[in-house]
Amino acid sequence: MANRELQRRKREQLIEEKGIIFLDNVRKVYSTGSPALNGITLSIGRGEFVFIVGDSGSGKSTLIKLLLRELTATSGSVYVMGNDLAKLKHRQVPKFRRNLGVVFQDFRLLNDRNVYENVAFAQRIVETPPNEIRRNVPAILATVGLAGKYKAKTRQLSGGEQQRVALARALINKPSILLADEPTGNLDPKNSWEIMKLLEEINESGTTVVVVTHNREIVNAMHKRVVTMKKGVIVSDEEGGEYIDED
């Protein structure tokens, strides 16, 4: 028990000093080809809203996979919520991910289940008591604007609605960090803006939000911190920056 408390304090201290996400000179080389990430150093503080932008092949997806602990770095260190991801054992990964909300471009919903079941599933994983699940799911669905749709099958929903379900699922366990990988990639401009507005509200409630995108219009309009990547390195990192397409 004392040991756990000690580790928790160490993690907290690390977050205070280095940020809730901290990458130190990270390289990722796949078995075939040149490095996907080549010496990345990046620190994201608690409660920040950060855009990670860049063209295809710039290393954005690899970066997200490292943060999710889907991949491990070839060299350098990746710290998320004070956890050194290289030292995280396979059996510790699920618990780590429960503090990490994640949203994908293709929504990744369980298409054979309804909206309620998709969101409740995230709570069942963390063994939330059934009566709490029955209370929490309608509340979070109301937050993302899907109050009346909890019985609908996900295939019957529009792209924007499906992304809201994914957001509700990512948020229901109150994660410290929300990672959004191209969350507007499959949406029309109206829905894209609604999703971004929701992400901003989530950030305002204290959740760290990291959005990987190449939607220049949104990035430039929101005036948040923008980290630009190119060929596996960070080429700019500016608060209130802009996404400049060099092509």
Added chain:
Amino acid sequence: MKISTLLYTIKQGFANIFRNKWYSLASVATISACLFLFGLFYAIVANFQSIVMKAEEGVSVTVFFHNEYDKCETHTENQIPTDTRIEEIGQMISARVEVSDVIYISDDEAWANFASDYYGENYAEGFPENPLAGEYSYEVYLSDVSMQDALVNWLLSIPEVRKVNFSEVTADTLSGVNLLIAYVSLGIIVILLAVSIFLISNTVAIGISVRSAEINIMKYIGATDFFVRAPFVLEGILIGLLGAAIPLGLIYSLYNYALNYIVERFEILSNFLNFLTVDQVFGVLAPVSLAMGMGIGFLGSISTVRKHLHV
């Protein structure tokens, strides 16, 4: 694990079968086909073995002892056994592993049997004395005819034993049939296993493509390996049990029908061939098939899920 989680897992295991109807149907059909072939083969082999065993039970060797009426000069006085020694030899024979039964035949019984076989009921006329006097013998029945040679050699090494009657051809034929059944069984089991593995691995491959996205999503949102695996494993076991129950039902009906047909149409055949009853066949086949079905379902689902757990 909380009870609510366990109940959820069980519910999902059942629900998965209906969610993936076509995959479930393909899996059940594959397992059923394999276990049907296995069951059919088992029923045939079990009957063959039973017939051979029945034939083996009738194979015996007869042991004769030296006696005072024997004019052979090769034996010495102390090679003629006393009643106690004959009894002792009988016990020694009974103690051997290859022996299933030993019957003592006195000289009077031997003459009575011989005479009734060859002269009919009035055999005693013309023979005031027993011509087989002193011909005590043991009729030894074997549990394993392939060991007949070893038994005969051992019997001949006993000084009091004069002669051992046995049929080398019968024993060799039965041993040969036994060996043939063993080889054919092994060959067919290997072929069936290969076919089963091929069919099941193909069905599993379909399952993988259906399930990979689902498993990935579960892992991304923090499900433990157990939480992901448990409903799939339960689903696999249920599919396996269903896949075993269908051929069992089919074979039960077919076997009964075939047995009745043979008994009615080929009465002569059923007089000397003892076919196993459906209960005798299913006493072994049912538990083995159900266990195989469960095993196939369990292994199939485990291998399907495992490939996607490392996300």
